Amino acid sequence: MYSRGLEEVNRKRKHSGPIDVIAEAIDDFKEETETVRLSTGWALAKKATRKAFVADVKKFLVDCFEEGLNKKRLNPSTIAKRMAAATNADGTKRFTVEQRLDVKQIAGFLSRESRKRRATSLRLRRDENNVVHVVTEENVEDLEERHWDADWIDYIEDEMTWTEWDEFLAAIAESAEPLFDYNNVDTNPI
Known part of the structure; x- marks a missing residue:
């Protein structure tokens, strides 16, 4: 029985070309797959709750x-x-x-x-004499207008959450030249 199976495999190899093998594989694939009916809108995003x-x-x-x-x-x-x-x-x-x-x-x-x-x-601010003042929301604008460095206050508040990684990404985004130029690679290093 084993030898008969080997003979049949050899016979199929001799008589079938690569096109017949591909056609047989496609027929097997068609038999194994089922037809799936998808409802309309199946790929649309669902509204997140x-x-x-x-x-x-x-x-x-x-x-x-x-x-x-x-x-x-x-x-x-x-x-x-x-x-x-x-x-x-x-x-x-x-x-x-x-x-x-x-x-x-x-x-x-x-x-x-x-x-x-x-x-x-409430905010606490130190003046030039190192005296601590309580600053309420009503007089924050007045204090910032009188402060000699008022325009830096918003910048400093943003910088507190700015990391080195953000700095690096901003530098890459602002740069007109590519960071790495693979076209001009020197193949003969010193």
């Missing part, structure tokens, strides 16, 4: 924000890792997979929290 953050998630993020104010500022990816590793007192996970936020969501929350606090909080 927006869910509010759970109170425990908000508390965790606000605590991380407070820690960043008192100590070193936390990176959103670090907060995401902390969120995934956070546990309750009994050792169970504090947040379910659905409750965990990604880095973009955390960065957005921290940005909104910072903006909200900046708009509602």
Whole structure:
């Protein structure tokens, strides 16, 4: 029986060319595939639903924000890792997979929290005699107009969140010349 199978394989190889092999493969493929009917609009994007953050998630993020104010500022990816590793007192996970936020969501929350606090909080300013003054929102504009370095205040606030990576990307975007020129590669280094 084994020898008969080998003889048949050899006979098929002698009599069938590459076109016959391809035609046979296509026939096998047609037999194995089913016809799938897709409804109209199957590839259109579904409208995303927006869910509010759970109170425990908000508390965790606000605590991380407070820690960043008192100590070193936390990176959103670090907060995401902390969120995934956070546990309750009994050792169970504090947040379910659905409750965990990604880095973009955390960065957005921290940005909104910072903006909200900046708009509602009292500010402390030092004058040239090193005297601390409480600045309320009503007189912020007056103080900035009188301050000798008022035009730098908004710039400095933006620079606090500007990283070296942002600086590098901005330099690449503003550059008219390509950063790497592979056409003029010196094949004979010194």
